[in-house]
Amino acid sequence: MGILKDVADLLLPPTCCVCGGFPDADGKIPYDVPEDLHLCFNCLSSLIPQPEDRRFFTCLSEPYEGDPHPELPLYIPFPYKGFFEKTVPQMKFHEHPELASFTGTLLGSYISKDNLNADLIVPIPLSAKREKERGYNQAGLIAQGASQVCGIPCSDKVLVRVKETMRQTEITDNAVRSSNVQGAFRTDPEFCLDGLKVMLIDDVATTGNTLHEAAVALYEGGAAQVVCCAACGNRAVLNAESY
Ligand SMILES: [Zn+2]
Numbered sequence: 001m002g003i004l005k006d007v008a009d010l011l012l013p014p015t016c017c018v019c020g021g022f023p024d025a026d027g028k029i030p031y032d033v034p035e036d037l038h039l040c041f042n043c044l045s046s047l048i049p050q051p052e053d054r055r056f057f058t059c060l061s062e063p064y065e066g067d068p069h070p071e072l073p074l075y076i077p078f079p080y081k082g083f084f085e086k087t088v089p090q091m092k093f094h095e096h097p098e099l100a101s102f103t104g105t106l107l108g109s110y111i112s113k114d115n116l117n118a119d120l121i122v123p124i125p126l127s128a129k130r131e132k133e134r135g136y137n138q139a140g141l142i143a144q145g146a147s148q149v150c151g152i153p154c155s156d157k158v159l160v161r162v163k164e165t166m167r168q169t170e171i172t173d174n175a176v177r178s179s180n181v182q183g184a185f186r187t188d189p190e191f192c193l194d195g196l197k198v199m200l201i202d203d204v205a206t207t208g209n210t211l212h213e214a215a216v217a218l219y220e221g222g223a224a225q226v227v228c229c230a231a232c233g234n235r236a237v238l239n240a241e242s243y
Contacts, residue, residue, distance in 0.1 A: 104145015187221030
């Protein structure tokens with residue numbers, strides 16, 4: 001099989017895992033892409049970070065009144081358009097864990113560049129049922145990739161999803177999105193978070209409700225400070241605008 005595959009690869013070069021096009025070997029890309037990740041020049045050239053002053057937001061609760069953590073920071077280095085509009089569905093629904101790992105290394109390099117720090121990285125967990133269906137948690141792979149680059153240790157055991165929720169992307173009403181994730185997370189009491197600054201990582205921020213709810217669980221579990229990070233988000237807005 002190995003030889004046959006090598007011959008087939010020679011005759012038919014691997015195609016881009018995002019768009020199906022042929023990778024252009026001559027294109028110069030300012031990113032280190034792993035050898036086993038096939039991305040074409042077109043897809044990679046649509047990978048454009050947010051301007052430096054548009055990466056920091058405040059992650060608000062819905063409703064905002066009575067929010068015990070009104071200043072929760074949310075860091076998003078890439079817009080949910082171009083590269084990520086095409087790759088996030090591939091990560092989630094088309095079995096491309098290698099795209100999630102690559103996204104993690106990108107996120108990690110921006111976390112370092114923008115001097116974000118923490119004691120521990122924690123990904124947003126999937127429910128056990130959904131993780132089994134998909135075979136991996138894309139936020140977990142992103143968090144691991146980021147951890148390897150920026151050197152902050154990562155644990156996917158700290159935060160547990162205790163409520164099966166609908167996909168946030170399937171809900172259009174903000175209040176319903178908020179109640180959908182309410183009480184969805186808790187921390188594992190085996191882990192002591194007392195005094196720690198925790199960096200919470202997800203793939204996409206839409207309303208920020210999921211990140212906010214998970215941050216509340218981390219605070220309840222003893223975290224001293226939480227900073228939320230998403231690889232991409234769909235709000236091209238002014239610095240520190242609420243999310
Ligand atoms: Zn492509």
